[in-house]
Amino acid sequence: MLPVLALLWQAMRGSDGLWSHLAANVLPHAISQTVTLLAGVGVLVAVIGTGCAWLVTAYDFRGRRVLEWALLLPLSVPTYIVAYAYLDLLHPLGPVQGLVRAMLGYDSPREFRLPDIRSMTGAIILLSLVLYPYVYLPVRAMFMTQAANLVEVSRALGTTRGQVFRRVALPLARPAIAVGVSLALMETLNDIGASEFLGVRSLTISVYTTWVTRSDLPGAAQISLAMLVLVVALISFERWARRRQRYSTSAQRHRRFAPRRLRGGAGMIALGLGALPVVLGFLTPALFLATEAWRRFRFAGLSDSLIVEARNTFLLAAIATFAVLACGITVAYAARAFPRRGVLIAQRVATLGYAMPGTVLAIGILVVVAGLDRWIDSTAQRWFGVSTGLIFIGSGAALGYAYLARFLAISVGSVEAGFSRISQSYDHAARTLGKGVTGTLWQVHLPLSHGAIAAAGLLVFVDCMKELSATLLLRPLNFETLATHLYAEAARGTYEDAALAALAIVLVGLLPVMLLARVGRAADRT
Structure with a gap:
């Protein structure tokens, strides 16, 4: 809660007369751009994610089993890396437009050029190609759990296969679609790199420029509160839309409906439609990054600065992951051992940070930590005559705090799922044998849930590596990570110099996707 309270306090201080300028010139355009971006991405990810989930669930064709897990691959590529890759690929002097001009007989970009990808349309398409797995994953799980008798009864009542999808499968999957x-949309709001690269002036970009360019912290806090209101509105609207929906199912084991076999041309079309998001959202940028990284490596090798940035990234992500896991285990086990109303409310409040965009969270933390640094420095000067400087901001502790607040929900959710598989009888037996609450955690719960804890650690580690918005605002001076290095090179237009850093982030990002695919295959077998 500290970042939110700090935002409120800082916003009420005013911004030295700049608030009227922000309200008149910055906020209307930024809110309009943000709402348009959210609406476009929301529609497109729902269409792509739901369509792909139905395709691999309701139909059987050659390549379907590969496609089931391959559709998750775009999750491994951060949005700002996809934007970075396509900006170079689709540049007027880039390979794609050069090939098109050669095929059409043109010699110069002045004679023919494709529409500029730096636009709202380009941002919506590229963000959707990366974020659709958030919809695909829960919707496919929902489709797979729908009993065969529902489909068979609807077919017996005269519905076609298309009507089965529209009138039976889609309404039942609506909660999963809404969650996805x-x-x-939360990830879209959190994005800072892709939006800036593609020329979209969103609220996130406005917060960053107001603080960094204008040095107006109260103004940045006021825009951050506007973003926070938008987040609350999104969550409230999603819950309001499902307020009267109920889902009931039989206690008997489900019998899945048999997918329809597609052969020949129909199977090839289905494979092509399913593979298109994978090719555009993962294969194309990944191959581009691999090619550019190899060229850069052959030309200049690994620079010392890149090695230092990789070390900073891994060290920071490892320390933050350890802290997030420790706090996640504490919060999840406290809710299990003491399931009182106050503890459960505290657990929910502790995990609210994931719903806050990284830029908003960073501004709130900046206010808190900077105030603490100033207090420590003034106290040290008054008592000992020594200036301590910026202890927390300068050491990177503020950035670790941001990672902890933002990714604690991932740790708590995964650890809680692991604890839920352990019967309460184990707790009772351990207490009967003389173990206290802490002893039961160390000797019973941690050994039995090490798989869930390891999975949580992997997800948190990769998210810390990819996080850009909070890292840009809270990193110490002269401290660069792979993500901030890529952002700086792309902002300067020197794309080839950032290819190695981008490829490293993508390769590490593949790890949780492989874990998700493995879990999905295990669920299919059961």
Whole structure:
């Protein structure tokens, strides 16, 4: 709660007369751009994610089993890396437009050029190609759990296969679609690199420029509160839309409906439609990054600065992951051991940070930590005559705090899922044998849930590596990570110099996707 309270306090201080300028010239355009971006991404990820989920669930064709897990691959590529890759690929002097001009007989970009990808349309398409797995994953799980008798009864009542999808499968999957779209929109709000690269002046970009360019912290806090209101509105609207929906199912084991076999041309069309998001959202940028990284490596090798940035990234992500896991285990086990109303409310409040965009969270933390640094420095000067400087901001502790607040929900959710598989009888037996609450955690719960804890650690580690918005605002001076290095090179237009850093982030990002695919295959077998 500290970042939110700090935002309120800082916003009420005013911004030295600049608030009227922000309200008149910055906020209307930024809110309009943000709402347009959210609406476009929301519609497109719902269409792509739901369509792909139905395709691989309701139909059987050659390549379907590969496609089931391959559709998750775009999750491994951060949005700002996809934007970075396509900006170079689709540049007027880039390979794609050069090939098109050669095929059409043109010699110069002045004679023919494709529409500029730096636009709202380009941002919506590229963000959707990366974020649709947030919808695909829960919707496919929902489709797979729908009993065969529902489909068979609807077919017996005269519905076609298309009507089965529209009138039976889609309404039942609506809660999963709503959850997936909400997650995708949260990631869209959190994005800072892709939006800036593609020329979209969103609220996130406005917060960053107001603080960094104008040095107006109260103004940045006021825009951050506007973003926070938008987040609350999104979550409230999603819950309001499902307020009267109920889902009931039989206690008997489900019998899945048999997918329809597609052969020949129909199978090839289905494979092509399913593979298109994978090719555009993962294969194309990944191959581009691999090619550019190899060229850069052959030309200049690994620079010392890149090695230092990789070390900073891994060290920071490892320390933050350890802290997030420790706090996640504490919060999840406290809710299990003491399931009182106050503890459960505290657990929910502790995990609210994931719903806050990284830029908003960073501004709130900046206010808190900077105030603490100033207090420590003034106290040290008054008592000992020594200036301590910026202890927390300068050491990177503020950035670790941001990672902890933002990704604690991932740790708590995964650890809680692991604890839920352990019967309460284990707790009772351990207490009967003389173990206290802490002893039961160390000797019973941690050994039995090490798989869930390891999975949580992997997800948190990769998210810390990819996080850009909070890292840009809270990193110490002269401290660069792979993500901030890529952002700086792309902002300067020197794309080839950032290819190695981008490829490293993508390769590490593949790890949780492989874990998700493995879990999905295990669920399919059961």
